[in-house]
Amino acid sequence: xxxxxxxxxxxxxxxxxxxxxxxxxxxxxxxxxxxxxxxxxxxxxxxxxxxxxxxxxxxxxxxxxxxxxxxxxxxxxxxxxxxxxxxxxxxxxxxxxxxxxxxxxxxxxxxxxxxxxxxxxxxxxxxxxxxxxxxxxxx
Amino acid sequence: xxxxxxxxxxxxxxxxxxxxxxxxxxxxxxxxxxxxxxxxxxxxxxxxxxxxxxxxxxxxxxxxxxxxxxxxxxxxxxxxxxxxxxxxxxxxxxxxxxxxxxxxxxxxxxxxxxxxxxxxxxxxxxxxxxxxxxxxxxxxxxxxxxxxxxxxxxxxxxxxxxxxxxxxxxxxxxxxxxxxxxxxxxxxxxxxxxxxxxxxxxxxxxxxxxxxxxxxxxxxxxxxxxxxxxxxxxxxxxxxxxxxxxxxxxxxxxxxxxxxxxxxxxxxxxxxxxxxxxxxxxxxxxxxxxxxxxxxxxxxxxxxxxxx
Numbered sequence: 465x466x467x468x469x470x471x472x473x474x475x476x477x478x479x480x481x482x483x484x485x486x487x488x489x490x491x492x493x494x495x496x497x498x499x500x501x502x503x504x505x506x507x508x509x510x511x512x513x514x515x516x517x518x519x520x521x522x523x524x525x526x527x528x529x530x531x532x533x534x535x536x537x538x539x540x541x542x543x544x545x546x547x548x549x550x551x552x553x554x555x556x557x558x559x560x561x562x563x564x565x566x567x568x569x570x571x572x573x574x575x576x577x578x579x580x581x582x583x584x585x586x587x588x589x590x591x592x593x594x595x596x597x598x599x600x601x602x603x
Numbered sequence: 604x605x606x607x608x609x610x611x612x613x614x615x616x617x618x619x620x621x622x623x624x625x626x627x628x629x630x631x632x633x634x635x636x637x638x639x640x641x642x643x644x645x646x647x648x649x650x651x652x653x654x655x656x657x658x659x660x661x662x663x664x665x666x667x668x669x670x671x672x673x674x675x676x677x678x679x680x681x682x683x684x685x686x687x688x689x690x691x692x693x694x695x696x697x698x699x700x701x702x703x704x705x706x707x708x709x710x711x712x713x714x715x716x717x718x719x720x721x722x723x724x725x726x727x728x729x730x731x732x733x734x735x736x737x738x739x740x741x742x743x744x745x746x747x748x749x750x751x752x753x754x755x756x757x758x759x760x761x762x763x764x765x766x767x768x769x770x771x772x773x774x775x776x777x778x779x780x781x782x783x784x785x786x787x788x789x790x791x792x793x794x795x796x797x798x799x800x801x802x803x804x805x806x807x808x809x810x811x812x813x814x815x816x817x818x819x820x821x822x823x824x825x826x827x828x829x830x831x832x833x834x835x836x837x838x839x840x841x842x843x844x845x846x847x848x849x850x851x852x853x854x855x856x857x858x859x860x861x862x863x864x865x866x867x868x869x870x871x872x873x874x875x876x877x878x879x880x881x882x883x884x885x886x887x888x889x890x891x892x893x894x895x896x897x898x899x900x901x902x903x904x905x906x907x908x909x910x911x
Contacts, residue, residue, distance in 0.1 A: 529798055529799060529801075555797070555801060556797045557797070558794055558798075596790055596794070597790075597793040597797045602801075
């Protein structure tokens with residue numbers, strides 16, 4: 465083969481570069497099929513008001529995942545807490561009452577409201593300590 | 604007959620009555636033989652029957668019940684029992700073959716799946732042979748819901764009373780105590796699960812055995828296999844699963860006590876999820892997981908700790 469070796473080198477490099485484009489297109493990793501999270505997916509929050517009424521003086525507490533625990537002082541019969549949670553899929557709420565008098569039967573009434581509408585009303589029974597979970601409906 | 608003769612006659616009569624009474628007591632004292640094809644139901648009947656029952660576990664803890672087949676010796680043991688406990692809903696594919704043996708020997712059959720509300724289970728990727736584990740569309744793993752176990756405990760209690768009416772007081776007392784323990788267990792499970800944010804409630808497991816648990820506590824299940832351990836996932840299914848695990852940002856993947864966790868290991872390596880630990884899906888295990896309460900506490904603690 466005749467011609468300048470430099471010219472031959474340029475031609476070979478050029479041909480390789482041209483070939484590289486379709487090869488890269490064919491072999492590059494496929495873009496993720498997972499849909500990108502739209503901006504509207506940013507979660508809407510709502511306030512959930514938890515009202516607790518105990519049948520006798522107790523220390524009352526309400527807890528939900530990713531929320532600070534709300535606690536009363538000892539010896540109260542009423543307690544309220546507000547949790548700011550997803551409007552569509554709120555967390556369930558754990559409620560706890562530690563009664564001063566541990567010998568007698570006791571009850572704890574819990575109401576959860578959102579925007580003035582009652583979502584759940586439940587009464588739990590026990591003696592000494594009453595604890596359970598209030599399940600909140602999801603949309 | 605003289606007075607002395609009459610006295611001897613009365614003595615003999617008393618002796619015979621005493622003998623009969625003793626024989627009667629002996630019959631009552633003989634424990635009721637209960638054979639069980641379910642490790643969970645074996646635990647329940649031990650709790651309710653206590654010293655009035657002798658429980659023979661045909662399927663033992665740690666055995667894979669999906670591939671279990673009773674031996675001729677097991678058939679004999681079952682035929683010599685008064686009661687046979689089975690999970691039902693297609694879990695024991697050989698149960699229909701056992702029915703003539705039960706009828707012939709007068710063995711009462713209690714099927715747990717008869718008293719629970721079945722949920723649908725996925726069944727894919729395997730062919731059903733005549734003898735091996737075959738499903739209807741119902742998920743047979745009903746014990747993964749504490750409320751289902753409460754129903755089955757009542758069913759077992761009633762069956763024991765029907766077989767052994769003399770033990771009614773014992774059975775009712777023990778069943779009430781078990782009911783209270785199951786009530787506490789259910790509450791304990793709720794109080795543990797509530798700590799998990801709902802978006803984290805995704806369970807990736809070897810096979811689809813936690814459907815009842817998922818329904819009761821709001822989990823989504825992403826199983827590698829179908830509802831049986833004999834289901835084999837296609838490579839496409841494994842690829843899709845890896846995609847969903849990445850998409851959902853699943854924190855942990857769980858292995859099962861009686862399965863080869865190799866495929867799960869491969870999936871873990873290709874995603875950001877960590878191994879979450881071993882859970883008991885098909886029945887009881889050993890040690891702490893050797894009782895129903897222990898098994899549920901082990902599973903729930905493992906799941907909550909890994910997904911928090």
